[in-house]
Amino acid sequence: MRDVAIVSYAQSRSVRRELGANEVEMVMPVVREAVERSGIPKKQIGFTVSGSCDYLAGQPFSFVSALDAIGAWPPISESHVEMDGAWALYEAWVKLQMGEVDSALVYSFGKSSMGDLPEVLTLQLDPYYLAPLWPDAISLAALQARAFLERTGRSERDLAAVAARSRRDAKASPRAQLAGDFDVERLLADPYLVAPLRKHDCPPISDGAAALVLAAGDLARKVARRPAWIRGLDHRVEPHQLGSRDLTTSVSTAEAGRRAGVGKGAVDLAELHAPFTHQELILRDALGFGDGVVVNPSGGALAGNPMMVAGLARFGEAAERVMRGDAGRAVAHATSGPCLQQNMVGVLEGE
């Protein structure tokens, strides 16, 4: 495999509702910033790929106008996945593995605030048996949470602790939407939203955009003082029908982690895409993390969850920490679909 690294990252602050900017206006600054930080002139970037979802805005081809944001002229080699930006990163990584290009721009955006997000996500479900019942995303997560709590003996207090820690850590992040000191006992005194989940167990609804630049081998070494090398990258999907899966584990995360080589060395920190508190615990178990692994120092999706961006953001946040030297070896994870149906795991290392 060819050495490929993340050499720059930019992300907008997650906000509950971006009133001022449309998608193009949201994407433009982060793309500019990521490209500038990469030190690679925009016209020299070999491949561009984005991730987004038409249904967030309720309009077909929302990615087409986003192309205006990046100045695609002269015409560029470009692709798009209707998936979280993390899968756009994967497509770019594959392109770099082919050896035809040495650098790639990856971006994604989502204005989740425009629609009723839990209902929009309902339309991700099997359109014959599931979607016609209109189960919302929070209800499905709650089914998983109860199964997990009952099987493992963990408690709602454990979940609240994840929320409190994430939002405390998020205080240090300028990108966070939800940050602050929360007392676990007080959180537990709140009513249920969909039992056993309370509001604090759920991610905020966020608008945002992110972009990063990948570079291969010598180019990465030339433009970055300390590139975040992608040492392993894999993704797996599980069956869709919830009643055919064991919701209390994440076998696809475990398999992707094994193939990405997570266990080949000590992990300093991990950015896990866990929109709901219990999902962080499921993912930690799947990746075999002990207490020594710092999880979601950025605050994770519980501090800001722009759809289609939050997975790519885990790679960006982890890469920034490797590039800064805060971590020698970091794990980044992205998820998609109901109850962690699809998962990607990457291992990032400094030199």
Added chain:
Amino acid sequence: MAEEQGRLTKTHVLEYPYKRSVGPVLGRFFTGLRARRIEGVRAPAGAVIVPPLEYDFATGAATGDFVSVGPGGVVTTWAWVMAPRPKHPLDRPFAWALIRLDGADTAMLHAVDAGTPERMRTEMRVVPRWRDERVGHIRDIVCFEPEGA
């Protein structure tokens, strides 16, 4: 058109009456529901999948014979909805549940009308409540309810 914090805002409604052809396997299941009958299908390795799919979810291989299941079953996990949304199957607090029907190896999602969360527990038995006017649709089952209720 309206204004919010000095910005122009407008409601956009995306609405379409999608009609989905169901093919032989789902078609037989929906036809069964119309007659208050629930059928699953057997995967090559022997598991009975309910609701039935044309394929084994684990391998993609085609599934085989139909098997009568239910109508009752057990709850494998559940979630209590305090404030139902307008599109939910019930307009009062209810449980979403994964329900493994008698004779099935997988669980299906549906609503359980239990009145209060205290009446819900994992492994409890439930039975379907049928709609009077059935058309061959997953909503021919209004919801499930605790057995003996």
Added chain:
Amino acid sequence: MERCAIVGIGQTKHDTMRIDVSLPGLLREAIAKAFADAGVSWGDVDAVVVGKAPDMFEGTVMPELYLADALGAAGKPILRVHTAGSVGGSTAIVAASLIQAGIHERVLTVAYEKQSEGNAMWALTVRIPFQQAIVAGAGGYFAPLIRAYMTRSKAPEDTGIRVALKDRLNALKNPTSHLVFPDVTYEMIRDSPLLWDPIRYLETCPSSDGAVAMVMTSEAAAKKAPNRPAWVHATAMRSEPTMFPGRDQVNPRAGRDCAAELYKKAGITNPRKEIDCAEVYVPFSWFEPMWMENLGIAPEGEGWKMTLEGATALDGDFPVNMSGGVLSSNPIGASGMIRFAEAAIQVRGQAGEHQVPDAKRALGHAYGGGSQFFAMWIVGAERP
């Protein structure tokens, strides 16, 4: 870079409404044929790449998630590409890249649209707040470009009719075709109603339900395949913005650049001579001459001459859309991949009645958006 072979290809019978199958069933019909051709089954596939046009066509968000089960993807990677009308082509390119990068041995790729579940015309003209209303639909978007081409090239006014006649005759030789007019004539097309003047009804593509699947493998795995493979010689993608000052939408630069890169990678210097036939995305008949010029097959302003001289006919020197093309079957998200697959079918010698004798090298082409997204590949009978 690893070599990539196409060892299995399957298409559904395309039709207005495949009421007989579910959407997963439609995909599996194409996949079953591709598997039979490739001599593989579900367990042999390492990864799945899915392509389709906007989710609003069928009303399911990111449908690869629920389709994972039907595609035998449990425990495997699955990717979903969406690049507007070119999506079928870009999906095939992404699938090939997984082999070429040495990541997987066998990849299943599938593209589809089941237009009858919803209404593409509706989805494409949804009124979006704060944007100008699209008053004319897809045909209304492209018709002015065709008029501009007619003016620029001074092409005879019946060029579009001749293209449509040729494609509709070819469609009679392809068992998967949706639109079949056994008695089609020049007059029948000429006299069909104008929809978006200058585009006539029979110069227009249909709305179809359909799917196409391909099994792609590494060179090592291709050795085990029962049937002759097609080899990927080169792939290329190019995009440009929808609207900018001075944009030439009739002969867009993204298409020209894409073709130039494609030929360079494939070592082609004279495409008209070195390519034996092409499957080109022609949703309205006039796009055949426009794309012949854009692809550098004909000099600028002379694409129509190829049509008039019969060069693009099945027995011409540069046959185009031997399958009947998008004019005959148009499951939108699959239409690009059908072009790619039909190109591969030709060099594998599998095209039956619409086979170009001894086709060794073929071009597959797809475009989308406002003539702004391009995906192309060259496939050959010989290993590159």
Added chain:
Amino acid sequence: MSEAKPVRAISTPIRLEYSYTAGRASTRFLRGMAQGRILGQRCPECGKVYVPPRGSCATCGVPTEEEVEVTGKGTVTTFCIVRIPSENLSIPPPFTCAHILLDGADLPFFALIQECPFDQVRMGMRVEAVWVPKEELGPTFECIKHFRPIDEPDAAYETYKEHL
């Protein structure tokens, strides 16, 4: 009921509501509409004028800020005659849709041509915007009802051939 035909299809209606906010550039354009003005933006790098503005220059990839007002007069660069009824159409066919290059703008504008037989529209024809009555002006595209021919000689092909 069980003798009835097997179920072949199910109905699954979908209705979602979204709340849109106009972006910065659209807001300025639409506020201009409400005043009966057509406002575009000039790219700081290539100098081209976008009408309606998109907030960015698609080729240079930079934000556009400088506001430029253009008149309602322009040239038909190309067109089509819509003869087929379809979803979301507000007027009955046949009617003519044209690309109109407004004087002072560098990007054609898609609009209806009325007050002229639908089959007499031609490339190079000079046209002007027809506005709704003043009291009906508001922040919408519909302030311009359509375009109509004006009594000026047709523009030469050379003057608009870059804008087809």
